[in-house]
Amino acid sequence: MKNFIIKNTDKVEGSLSQEYYFQSLLQYAYSNDLLSKEQFENIQIQIIGILKELVGYYTMGESTSVRVEVAESLLLSIYYTISLFLKNNFKAIESIDLIKKNNIKEIFNKGQKLLKVKLNECTTLLEYITKTKILIKNYAYIDTMEYGIPLFFKEYNFRYESHEVPGSIDYPLANYEINLAGVEYIERYLKNLYLENLFCSNFNFKDIDELLNGYDKKSYHLLINVFKIVLTNSIGSILLNRSAKNLLITSSDKIYIEYKLKDLSEAQLKDNILMAIEKICSEFSIDNQELINYLNNISVEISHEININKIDKIFITPNNEKENIIKYKDRKSIKNNLFRYVTEEIRTCNTVEDKIKIIKEDIHSLRDLVDVLGADCIFEHEFYKVFNSLEDIEIALLIKYLPSNKDLDSDYGTESEKEWHEKLKEYLDYIDDYRKKNIMSLSNKIEI
Incomplete structure (x- = not known):
């Protein structure tokens, strides 16, 4: 059983709490027979010894007792300090061997030294973050940068409350560990904030x-x-x-x-x-x-x-x-007698290509184009080729003349008008989705 556990070091690491590392390590080791009852109790006795010493420092030698909540906080601080040293130097199985063979007070003292190093590193990180600060109007970001983070360094007590995260850090990062505490939390937060600032710069x-x-x-x-x-x-x-x-x-x-x-x-x-x-x-x-x-x-x-x-x-x-609103001003329409001549000429063409040529040469206003489409001079399959010869903006403008340019599902007007309306709907259904959406988006922005 023990050999199996040792061979699965990664699984051991994954099962331990990052916030309460030392406590979960002890529990894991004891539950899996990696610590005997005597060893477990001996470690607890050593922890109590450190706690008594810390209480003496906390009360400046004036008392050997403190309120229960203060004692609990001091104990959590001891656990955190030991955790910090173990996590940063050893794998879980190695840590278990270490606490079995070494004085817990020595590990605690090394943890306190590491806390000071981490704090200095975080102070340097804060300088980098200040230099890469994003000049934006977001209260959470500004407040965290200018007040919340500096407050951590002002109020953090690595001797008695190393597990706490004082300050007011409200600005959410894209990616950071929430299951960390103390200086580890602020270190991870500052590193990620620096990377985000660096990119945004x-x-x-x-x-x-x-x-x-x-x-x-x-x-x-x-x-x-x-x-x-x-x-x-x-x-x-x-x-x-x-x-x-x-x-x-x-x-x-x-x-x-x-x-x-x-x-x-x-x-x-x-x-x-x-x-x-x-x-x-x-x-x-x-x-x-x-x-x-x-x-x-x-x-x-x-x-x-x-x-x-x-x-x-x-x-x-x-x-x-x-591209909010496109105000379209139509060109001047041709005279009625000339319009009748053009539509008759279109009607007598033998090919749709010839019809398109006349439309391109003689029809220059949207109103005239709409009238040509409803003048019984373009038929059936010819509509597709006519529509296909038009620019996207012209199709978008024609959509404005449909009875419902939003859902394209209703119609009214003469039979000739209904025909080109229906053919335009069919054309829009035939073209690819990207072009259709682009045309519809363009049409929605046009104001006639």
Whole structure:
């Protein structure tokens, strides 16, 4: 049984709590006969000895007793300090051998020294984070950067409360361990925040603000992760064959991305997103391996979200999108007698190609084109070729003349008008989804 456990070191590591490492290590070792009852009790006695000594320091020698809650906190601090040293230097099985053979007080003292080292490293990290701070209007981010994190260093007590995380850290990261405590928590938080800041520093902060405003007009009040929103739109920009630095993704762009990704399997989608990350790293000359790994990890989440959600919800359209309303001013219509002559000429053509040529040469206004379509001079299969000869903007304009340009499911008018309406619907159903969505999106923006 013991040999089996030793050979499965990874399973042992995975079964232990990261927040209460030493306690779970003792429990695991005792439950699996890796510690005898006598050894287990001896370790507990040594812990009590450290606690008594710590109480003496805490009360400055004035008392040998404290309130129960203070004693419990001191005990947790002792466990945490020992845990920190063991986790950072040994595997679980090695740690069990260590605590069986060594004085627990020595391990505790080494843990306290390591705490000081970790605190100094975190102070340096804070300097890096301050230098890479994103200049955005998000209260949680600003408050955490300027008040919450500095408060940790001001109030953290590594001697008596090493397991605590003082301060006010509200800003959510894209990826961080929540099952850590004390200096380990702040170390992981600061490392990940630094990586996120470092990535976002490649972008114009004004562009980021506009992107967040596109996410929500009151984004400055929300607990949102800015880095992930920026990364997602940067990936979208790569999928559009643009610069990674460009965060502008329009409504039409989303239609194209959806069209490009719609038939991909989950594995293919993941590969496409990872390739986008490679291009982003190349464009920004990112060679920090920690940042590259971080980007890859978050990209897996983004890939999964794209797979289960609508593209429109994944990629954000900044508020500086310049395609809101298109005001169309029609050209002057030709005179009635000339119009009758043109329609008669079209009617007598032998081929649809000749009809299209006349339309291109003589019809220059939308109103005249609509009238030609309903003038009994184009028939059956000819409609498809006529529509196919038009630009997307012209098709989008024709849709405005349909009885219902939203659902295309109702009609009225003369029989000739109904015919071209129906043929246009059939044409829209025939063309590929991407082009249809793009035309419909364009039509919705047109104001006649």
